[in-house]
Amino acid sequence: METLFETKDLTIAFGGHIAVDHVTISVSANQFKSIIGPNGAGKTTFFNLLSGQLSPTEGEIFFRGENITKLSSTERTRKGIGRSFQITNVFPNLTVLENVRLAVQSQAGIRYQILSHFKKYKDLEAKALEWLEMVMLEDKQETLAINLAHGEKRKLEIAMLLALNTEVLLLDEPTAGMSLEEVPAILDVIRRIKEKGDRTILLIEHKMDMILDLSDSIMVLFNGRLLADGTPEEIMQNETVQSAYLGGIHS
Amino acid sequence: SNSEQTESEGNEGTEGTTETEEAPKEPIKIGLLASQTGGLEAYGEQTLRGFELGLEYATDGTMEVAGRKIEYIVEDTETKPEVAVQKATKLLEEDEVDFLVGSSSSGDTLAVLPLAEEYEKIMIVEPAVADSITGSEFNPFIFRTARNSSQDAVAGAAAIAGEGVKIATFAPDYSFGWDGVAAFKEAAEKLGAEIIHEEYAPADATDFTSNIQKIIDAKPDYLFVVWAGANSPWNQIADMKVQEKGIKISTGAPDIAALATMEPLIGMEGFTVYYHDLPQNDMNAWLVEEHKKRFNGDVPDLFTPGGMTAAIAIVEALKKTEGDADADTLIETMEGMSFDTPKGTMTFRPEDHQALQALYAIKLEKKDGVPYPVPVLIRELSPEETAPPIRN
Amino acid sequence: MDVFFNLTLNGLATGMLIFLLAAGLTLIFGLMDVLNFAHGGLFAWGAYSGTWLYATTGSFIIGILGAVVTGLILGLITERVIIKPVYGNHVQQILITLGLMLVLSELLKVVWGPNQLSATAPDFLKGSFELGGIIIIKYRLFIIAVGFLVFVTVQYVLKNTKIGLVVRAGVMNKEMVQALGINIKKVFMLVFMVGSGMAALGGVLLGPYSGVIHAEMGMEFAILAFIVVVIGGMGSFPGSILAAILVGLSGSFMAYYVPDLALAANMLLMAVVLIFRPQGLFGWKG
Amino acid sequence: MNDSRSMMILFTQVFIFAIFAMSYDLLLGFTGIVSFGHAMFFGIGAYAVGIFMKQFEPTLPYFLLAVVITILITAIVSYVVGLLTLRLKSHFYAMLTLAFASLFLVLAEKWRTLTHGNDGFTFRTPELFRDRLDFYLICLVSMIVVFLLLNRFTNSPLGKVLQAIRENEQRTESLGYSVIQYKIIASVVSGVLAGFAGILYSVSLRFVNTSVFTMDITLDALLMTIIGGVGTLIGAIIGAGLIEFAHHWLTELAKVHWIFERWIIFFGIIYILVVMFFPRGIVGTVRNIKMKSKKRVIEKSEQQKAAG
């Protein structure tokens, strides 16, 4: 299988605290990989390094063989690495539709257009609506994002990522706080994307059933270090994972 | 075109006939620009009071000259050039004034000067002090009854400069200060003095001790201070023991409110534009008397006689033209015109229309019953003596 | 060497004076994050009321206390009427406090007239003495002492009570602080009052420093206070005092050694500090 | 007729400040950047014209040259200032712009051969601007053109990204927009337009002095924008009108009744009342009310549907 991206000795330290510690992985195209690990293990930080929110103190990141370590998050998004955020991160005083439309607009490469009036971009809006329907948020399209309930914000977050239509999707606890009823629906969306087979997905989650259900492979971070990387079965057998992460519930 | 309009309107009632005594004449209108709000509002108030009294005095209370009534309209410039221009335009366009008088700040006045020329109306500048008003920015419609920076400087120099005297200057770091020092330097050097140090400080500074330190280091005989504005250095000059180090201080005495802050400088010799008991003449006596009567016992202040002078200059000129307010006629009349003022006789110099006037060499003294140091006359500096160079 | 000492001492004193002016703003702007453009109005009211009280009663202490009380009262009214509706909204704060500033400084003229007033120190603080070539101005020593005292007191209170924390927490998340059982409105009101009282104290102490007070002094010194709070790092008292002393010293030394730049001294200092430390001297990172 | 002449001058002033305030709104309302130094661009324009008209000839070619120079300088300065948004956040950025504007003020004060310091200087303008009616029309047209341009600009895809930056800078970046470039674009457009307003201002006065670089000028823009309603453009125009006219009427009243002699108090009270009754500025609040009543109508009809 073709390797889509890889990290070499990826490391970041905040002051004295090493949050990600020499992590070397490679992810092949169209794979579904999950990342698990205790709170504070460095999962989100690892995403931040991949998406360019943070730059590493050491190590490199390659995307399709190209070294992208020095690229900004903007450039990485344009290259095809999109992400969602663990802490809801939307445009609070814009409507739900406008939020998604901004993502669609970026995806369409309409960035510095001044002359053509925005209203002409009906199809952008139509596309944005499609994404909203996909996450079951279409009836909230005129609501300001700040007024959404928590779970609704999570859905918006996902819609914005999907609208970017990037080849790589980095999903940071997409369903945290989402209701029991809707988790399956969102999982469905993710599954469908996976099944189309043209996306590479990295997922951070603490919901083990979901991870086991979706993942081709799982990597485990512990104190910033890569503890294990393997198939779901292998990982579930891992002693440390059992005792220090899952605890009694899954044993 | 505007003056045509005024005339045709003025002639409406008497169309076809030559002017006769009985025909009711249009009033003379004067537009007064002054700061009535903001930092300079005290100056504005002085000018206004003086002007009102001046009109009364000059017309013997009739408020008429050559058969024409005199009206005046006051506008507040707020010490902002753009407001000054707006208000001046309003006076010229809407009220169709025949004269402008003003204003309290040099900046406002400079902004208005071109309007006088554009509308061909006489503007009496009072009490703005910038040299450039009758210098580089001069136009023939401008007459100034106020003294200018150079006159101040000449007076200041006359009070202290002499052969071999070493002088340091201290002034705020903006046009007013630079102008004042430059003019002083010229005048003082003419008298044989030497300017050994020029010190400037931001006008709004809190701490002047560094500047004073440098002046002390320069060891002059005199320190000549050009200062205006509320934030004054007098306290710190006293605290730094400048006088104890054998450096005599000199400056222009300001208005009464500011004199109150000059307690530490008692004994200082300098000059002033006006203090109410300095000029000894009937008109000044009248001014002091009337002013007290009208403004519950207050005496006229630094710029009150200036306002009065501006009024008198207008009335005197109109008397001479028999009520004709045409600018060209007025210019011809006023150039070289001498007239009496609370400060004695003044003369509009023909070249730059600056009124030559007396200033006063004074000493600050403590007087019983007066809550501020009082300027006491050393000698009157004659108009000829204080005549500034012509620079237009 | 004498010159150096003179410049240092006077710069330090001026710095302390500026600190006194900025201390109230460090609370109101730095800690509470209220862009209070009317702060200068409080200086001026402190200065006028204090100077007037001193002149009428003959007691400098009464003057100072009177100024502080005036500041507290004005602070109370201001907080209740003007600031309370606009917490957390900088745009509205700018407009409403600028309005208040106009009202405050014009009212001064209604009460005390448009003229500047002279302000003097009491006799025991008047004048100066020389100590081996160094001129020491008594009032400046007094200012240094008061400044130091204010700094120590405030620092002690902030370090030994939760109040500073509560205010900062309240600015970040007002609801949560209340959900923790704290009446944040009352805390804000008290802190605002104290800040206003300190502004008035700065104002009344400024009077004898320059010898005059005038209605326009407010805006002039308010900008200086804002500079100090920002380059010190928002809400940090050690930052404010350091920044104030830097402003004082740079003013003093620049006026002596590079007089051409003295006019720009404060702004240059601020530009340099901010370009090299974008969060201010004692600002938190991030 | 005469009365309207005087009004005309007032309106000219309104138009000029409306342009200035709109340029400020682009920063404050649309991009979320607070600047305390906007006067620097205004001043650059004002002085460029003044100096050219004074030092050379008051002719149209020189005027145009002054315009070009203004555009160049304001563009360069606003580019640099815009770059600094990268480093400095909120208050710190605002204060830095204040420092820059103050340095321009000092420069104007000190470079006396050119500027005559704070006394300033008068100059003649090209023939075209001498008639006040013509100039009034020029300013009116300029304001309309600037409004239309900015309206188009802010409603363009680019403008939408600016609003996104105002809302959440970091998120905008991760959507694939290069935030700093947008901020610089906004800064430059705003700076150049402010410079243009400065040009018109000094032409209207035929005089320029250091007051064009002062904090007061920035505050004017700030107040007008906020009173009208930030992020609305039209609000900046209404704000400019309101402030200029309130000012005009209050000073007139001062002559009529002594109560208004301290008219500045009433001026201050107006600001306070605007915040209390129009918390989002006049346009913002009115729009809000309209939107609410529209929603209510929709809700009602929905309820009726549900009931029916």
Next chain:
Amino acid sequence: MSIQLKLEDVETYIGQFHILQGISLEVRKGEVTVLLGRNGAGKTTTLRTIMGLNPSTKGTITFNNEEIQSLPTYSVAQKGIGYVPEDQGIFSELTVEENLKVAMKNESDRTKERLDYILNLFPDLKKFWKKPGGLLSGGQKQMLSIARAYVNDNELLLIDEPSKGLAPIVVEKVMESIIEMKDKTTIVLVEQNFMMASTIGDQFYIIDDGQTVQNGAMEVLKEDDEMRRKYLGIA
């Protein structure tokens, strides 16, 4: 068992939106009452209304036989009600220590004891004692938020989705801690993790469209597949 908290027909508007349209519930002392419902149903708003953060417009809220619906938030909190908000409400520029310090009502030995207990429960917090709250990981923030509500002796705790973002082993610990303190502290819990909700819950209420539509003992819900499917979308 006595009823500690009671809501009767509570309605709440946010702006002009009618969010709560009739919430009635009874919370018994020493029990864990779980609020369930889909996204946007009004669970969070219910907790916020109890806290006085979104004041009710109708109905009564009684806590220990005292009506509290018109009290300001801080008074409600002072009555002994602790709150863990859904968005964690961390003071991001304050350190972990300072976050806890703001929350502490006093510095008694009892508080210190509780602090020890908390730091034992969440060792991460001890590790990052001096770190600004905003820099913590998502789960660590959640721990801090819970910890803030735990430092005081509260009679009632309102906890909004505590398990969100926590590693399974930590969820377990939180569950244990809740069970442990049940006898002293009554708990109202909003929780999407049904495993957790059903394990520790005694009573349940289902909220739908701003109304309480079902309630009963947790045991009942566990058995009733139909009800779960209808309101919670799970079987």
